[in-house]
Amino acid sequence: GAGVSQTPSNKVTEKGKYVELRCDPISGHTALYWYRQSLGQGPEFLIYFQGTGAADDSGLPNDRFFAVRPEGSVSTLKIQRTERGDSAVYLCASSVGLAALDTQYFGPGTRLTVL
Amino acid sequence: DAKTTQPNSMESNEEEPVHLPCNHSTISGTDYIHWYRQLPSQGPEYVIHGLTSNVNNRMASLAIAEDRKSSTLILHRATLRDAAVYYCILRDPYGSSNTGKLIFGQGTTLQVKP
Numbered sequence: 652g653a654g655v656s657q658t659p660s661n662k663v664t665e666k667g668k669y670v671e672l673r674c675d676p677i678s679g680h681t682a683l684y685w686y687r688q689s690l691g692q693g694p695e696f697l698i699y700f701q702g703t704g705a706a707d708d709s710g711l712p713n714d715r716f717f718a719v720r721p722e723g724s725v726s727t728l729k730i731q732r733t734e735r736g737d738s739a740v741y742l743c744a745s746s747v748g749l750a751a752l753d754t755q756y757f758g759p760g761t762r763l764t765v766l
Numbered sequence: 767d768a769k770t771t772q773p774n775s776m777e778s779n780e781e782e783p784v785h786l787p788c789n790h791s792t793i794s795g796t797d798y799i800h801w802y803r804q805l806p807s808q809g810p811e812y813v814i815h816g817l818t819s820n821v822n823n824r825m826a827s828l829a830i831a832e833d834r835k836s837s838t839l840i841l842h843r844a845t846l847r848d849a850a851v852y853y854c855i856l857r858d859p860y861g862s863s864n865t866g867k868l869i870f871g872q873g874t875t876l877q878v879k880p
Contacts, residue, residue, distance in 0.1 A: 655809070684868075686870075692872070693851075693853060693873055707867065751861070752798055752815070752857055752859050755810075756812075757810050759808055760809055
């Protein structure tokens with residue numbers, strides 16, 4: 652079946668602009684995660700959704716970052732007033748349910764470059 | 767969450783076994799040991815996990831020390847496609863922040879030579 656998809660695959664923007672990154676999880680997966688990966692580092696947790704609600708947003712670096720999942724499926728990560736330090740690969744993952752041991756399935760990521 | 771320690775990099779020859787170590791000396795009794803790997807330009811993918819007993823699946827084997835303070839991911843015959851960053855991650859299903867988020871370290875970059 653179809654895996655997790657993310658669009659766009661690459662996004663180049665200018666400092667100060669607003670960007671939206673989209674994640675389509677595996678159909679039926681109720682849990683959705685966003686991670687950010689800087690060059691040479693492991694992925695870093697940003698936010699977790701269970702259904703439509705953000706159950707844990709403790710990883711969001713500041714209030715310029717926001718994410719939504721209005722219908723419990725597709726999620727959008729929104730970054731306002733982008734800064735050069737926001738440049739990274741943004742990864743989305745989904746899992747079947749709530750269990751903390753559920754396997755997470757990752758998308759290919761969106762590479763964001765802020766000039 | 768308990769911390770894991772892995773070597774930064776390892777090399778292997780194609781078709782030879784590879785043993786990737788992970789130290790987790792502060793592991794709790796309820797921590798599961800998970801391994802994910804990340805191929806170049808892809809998102810991470812699940813490899814294997816275990817609690818106390820050794821585990822085998824089609825991708826790899828996981829050997830867990832008796833005291834659980836270390837574990838080893840074993841690739842029985844490395845292929846070029848196994849070149850990736852391998853992450854050892856502890857997951858506690860009963861943790862206070864039980865959201866299932868994965869906490870990645872730096873991982874081990876495995877290079878496979880033909």
